[in-house]
Amino acid sequence: MDITLLLSNITNPTLLFFVLGVFAVRVKSDLEIPPSSAKFISLYLLFAIGFKGGQELSHSAFTPEILWSLLFGLAISACIPAYSFFILKRRLTISDSAAIAAAYGSVSAVTFVAASSFLEARQLNFGGHMVAVMAFMETPAIIVGMLMLKLYESDSNVSFRQTAHHSFTNGSVLLILGSLVIGLIADEKQAEGIKPFTTDIFKGFLAIFLLEMGMVSGRNLASFFKYGWFAPVFAALMPLVNGCLVAFISGSVTQEAGNRLMFAVLAASASYIAVPAAMKMAAPKADPGLYIPMALAVTFPLNITVGMPLYLWVVGMS
Secondary structure (H helix, E strand, C coil): CCHHHHHHHHCCHHHHHHHHHHHHHHCCCCCCCCHHHHHHHHHHHHHHHHHHHHHHHHCCCCCHHHHHHHHHHHHHHHHHHHHHHHHHCCCCCHHHHHHHHHHHHCCCHHHHHHHHHHHHHCCCCCCCHHHHHHHHCHHHHHHHHHHHHHHHCCCCCCCHHHHHHHHHHCHHHHHHHHHHHHHHHCCHHHHHCCHHHHHHCHHHHHHHHHHHHHHHHHHHCCCCHHHCCHHHHHHHHHHHHHHHHHHHHHHHCCCCHHHHHHHHHHHHCCCCCHHHHHHHHHCCCCCHHHHHHHHHHHHHHHHHHHHHHHHHHHHHHC
């Protein structure tokens, strides 16, 4: 792997703001971003990436590659939680294993956004259809996690209908899919009018959001170490394995380096927004103090520092 690429990624201003957030918590600073502002910024990022994806998609014809990409994404999202569950249940409870498996089979929209910034800095493009792939990958992982819980938890009374409905109508999924559709059908001249909002200020908002993510991660760092070495090791190794594997095999679906990196990032990331909301209903016995810090405090920073340069190197080697 190119060390200069890794160093360039580590010194990215948006990542350094994440580090600043962790540092602020560790030194007990009173630095704080109001919850309403953090919520707005997260909605903005989802809106901007969805709208830009729709605009990109509107300029390209529907091809077999797009169809295969969607099917490939769905397959990844179903397979990862299935084998993750059997690894996890050797050490953890069924409820915790199902919740963690669903989180690691699902995706992190913020990691996807960071990856788009990473590609832009290297003048690599990815297809607008990858936004749709990301949105479609949320639900299969949740359903597989629920299925594992139903099969292996004797007293489980999971409501598939209620939880599946919630996963489809989750705010982040609905916003990014809706923005994608709007970007797809919007008049091109009219869309130019909001380009400064969707493009020019994007990286600034991403930096502030990662500052907030750093503070959240810093608060959660110690909460899951009570489970011993297994949880942090899984949270560190599983995304790297998934990301490298998908970076390699994605060449059978697309030859575009940007698309392949996005597939790797989607496979490697873990949900800490949509899945916790769904698992709160489906697996009330699962400990959020375990699976949320795993995804947010370990996997997320690992992907945006070491992961993305590593996956891009695998893409270039295969």
